[in-house]
Amino acid sequence: MTNSAPIEDVPIGGEVIRLGQFLKFAGLLDSGGHVKEAIINGYVVVNGEVDRRRGRQLQLGDIISFDGRRVRVCP
Template structure:
């Protein structure tokens, strides 16, 4: 599992996907969320603007990241 150090209170889900280089661009990040390909704390979540905070775990395409 990878980790991502949060610099503020939160990061939006689609921004996190781009920051992790799991997607090539913002439109692709929005698409994978809309298609239900991303899990937030073990559950599929369709919110593109979801606020990801310290302690959350995001899963996509066999990869996981924990927010620290």
Template sequence: MKIKIEDEYIKLDSLLKYSSAVGSGGEAKLMILSGEVKVNGKVITQRGKKIKPGDIVVFDDIEIEVE
């Protein structure tokens, strides 16, 4: 799925919530801290990680391409 952002970046937990990959911010936090989210192929455990256009976030079987 492709998600277009208007700002320079979006925080990882906010992106998961915005894209409906998770149901809540709390769920996003747990998934990130447990190492279930990859950004550009690397496991990320920082929920405040800045995600910019061109980044690819993978969570479960969901791939989010940020534009």
């Protein structure tokens, strides 16, 4: 899966964050309900692969794609 959108860096102020939390923190989605729906329906891509685990622990450098945007987890 390729995406030519620029990658936005999103500092999280730590080393790990859960996928559901990050989607809201980065401004990709605005509510827990929308996060849950997007993840369950396979609209969220982590490091090039669909991930349906809202509680997945993201690490620094992970790239999350959703709705035409790509964001990278940064310290």
